[in-house]
Amino acid sequence: MAARTEMVARLEEAGDLQTGAVRDALLALPRETLMPQAYVRRSAPDEPPRWELLDWSRPDDREELLGLLHSGDSVSIQHEGEPILNRAPGVRSGGAMTAMSSTMGMTADLLQRLDLRRGQRVLDVGTGAGVTAAVASFICGHNGVVTLDIDQHVSEAARARLMALGYQPAVVTGDGLSGWPELGPYDRIFVSFAVPRIPPALVAQLAPGGRALMTLGTSSPSWPGLAVITRTPTGAVEAKLVAVEFGHRRGAGFERLFLSAAFRKQIAASEGGRTRPSRLEPPADTDRGMWLALDHLHPGLVRDRSAEDLTIGAPRCGSWMRARPVGHRRWEVTTFGPRDIWAEIHYVADRWLAAGSPHTYRLEIDADGAQRVTSRCRALCWTLTDASHTDTGATGEPDPHSEKGDSHAH
Structure with missing residues (x-):
């Protein structure tokens, strides 16, 4: 209980959690019951992965597992699609994590935005460890909660562990x-993996007065948007796309763009790069509406968050850029490859400024299935498609050291 209280206090201090029903639910939720086993990585990020499965039933694991579950970080619970119930603890080598519980700061923020209330019907898409289903059951009552996952092993484990907490929501397996129209429509729909466009089936299952939340973005993880879809009491659908700092990753069946270790080393070495001075200042990290627009208008880019300077790569064609300050309003910009990423950034930045520097965009969903994102004055807009702008090739091969997109995020 002390670890739980400390985690909640940290979330409050960070501004991710306020007084209310979600806070009460997290204080009441014994995470070790939902996640009696969890993986910890024992290898360095750029080394072949080696994972150890900690187990609550082993006294020697309890202190480390308790710290992991209440650290606020994401918690990996499934390796390579394995059965979760009745598995032996120990070390796994290679492969990737295929189900997890997302970071608690993001989870708490999204659950509060969902505005859960007693008696609501809730569809939780992407069961994962069952955190969202447990919180929804605590607040709304489990009789109205449906939690859906694509992996039967994930569903089976969540059903058993939610029952151990005294909750019996409908736990189902499917796409x-x-x-899950059989038990709809729903007052609240929560999707815990990123999608390239709003799934029409989920919109159709939203009840009048209902709200749906999901991360919307390209195959790049760098600049997510939060889609907020509502259905008015008269049945009209209204939606907006909010540029946010953190979002869920793409789920099962969606490719995910990344910068491989080899590509990052190439950028660091600056081999063949062209360096030029510039008095143009890069947009601030907090200009999230601009970066979100860049991600859609010039897809295929990933930012290296570990780099000291602004560093962005395009793995498909091998292009990259790095901008470092060298004095007052002076920058040294190094670029490589067929794409001039620096020019792309400033092209979009100029359009974003002309559009009024929007942080939130209108999301238009037509009856014929077309979906568009537009600024208020329509000076900046783009169309959403199912196309995945995933980069492949010599520098974009699947990274054996990375985790897959978490289709089972909560």
Whole structure:
């Protein structure tokens, strides 16, 4: 209980959690019951992965597992699609994590935005460890909660562990993009993996007065948007896309763009790069509406968050850029490859400024299935498609050291 209280206090101090029903639910939730086993990585990020499965039933694991579960970080619970119940603890080598519980700061923020209330019908898409289902059951009552996952092993484990908490929501297995119409419509729909466009089936299952939340973005993880879809009491659908700092990753069946270790080393070495001075200042990290627009208008880019300077790569064609300050309003910009990423950034930045520097965009969903994102004055807009702008090739091969997109995020 002390670890739980400390985690909640940290979330409050960070501004991710306020007084209310979600806070009460997290204080009441014994995470070790939902996640009696969890993986910890024992290898360095750029080394072949080696994972150890900690187990609550082993006294020697309890202190480390308790710290992991209440650290606020994401918690990996499944390796390579394995059965979760009745598995032996120990070390796994290679492969990737295929189900997890997302970072608690993001989870708490999104659950509060969902505005859960007693008696609501809730569809939780992407069961994962069952945190969202447990919180929804605590607040709304489990009789109205449906939690859906594509992996039967994940569903089976969540059902057993939610029952151990005294909750019996409907735990079902299926394609999250199709929802679960049998028990709809729903007052709240929560999707815990990123999608390239709004799934029409989920919109159709939203009840009048209902609200749906999901991360919307390209195959790049760098600049997510939060889609907020509502259905008015008269049945009209209204939606907006909010540029946010953190979002869920793409789920099962969606490719995910990344900068491989080899590509990052190439950028650091600056081999063949062209360096030029510039008095143009890069947009601030907090100009998230601009970066979100860049991600859609010039897709295929990933930012290296570990780099000291602004560093962005395009793995498909091998292009990259790095901008470092060298004095007052003076920058040294190094670029490589067929794409001039620096020019792309400033092209979009100029359009974003002309559009009024929007942080939130209108998301238009037509009856014929077309989906568009537009600024208020329509000076900046783009169309959403199912196309995945995933980069492949010599510098974009699947990274054996990375985790897959978490289709089972909560």
